[in-house]
Amino acid sequence: MNPWTDLGLVDLGDTLLDRQIIGEDGTVVGKVDDLELRTEDGRWIVDALLVGPEALADRLGGPIGRLLHHVGRGFRTQAPQRIPMTAIRRIEPTIVVTTAVAQATTSPSEDWLRRRVIGRIPGAGRASR
Template identity: 75%
Template structure:
């Protein structure tokens, strides 16, 4: 499913970048930090949405981009998380993806915060019960 099938040329920065990504069930995934493109017949086609500080750092030059790359290494090693375009159900103010993809795509920064800070707070494990 491609939400852009019936559209002509669009401004991808306006349509996708920095938009919140949620699952169909409301699960918050993160924000669209970058796009994966491929060339097809002389035009570029979006293959996937990229999520995570590593993807965002590629868009930002200078010391802030360098800081984001270092933070990304602290959250986890590896490439940005990739959400294939066929998992996108619709684009509203948020980008809505399938529930399965939303649950499979964790936020590295949230995982890091939970592991390093929240889990160390006495009683934090019982807070949601």
């Protein structure tokens, strides 16, 4: 299944960046923080979606990017998580990926926010039901 079949030219900033990523089973993965690109025959090809504060820091750059790199180290010590384009099933307001990829990809910053901030709001556990 290829969600790009009939799209023609695509504005990657509008179509992919900062979109919520979920699994087919509803598992929340995080947001698209950056894209991994390569060139082929003079065209840019998107290889993967990148998730994690370090990916966003690289995209933003400058003082804010340096701050995010510092904050990101508190959540993760490895490179941003990579979701291959072949794992994308649908592009809606959210990006839907395979259940296996969604369960294997975690966003430490999303988990931290869910546990430390959102989870402490009264009624937050029932908000999406």
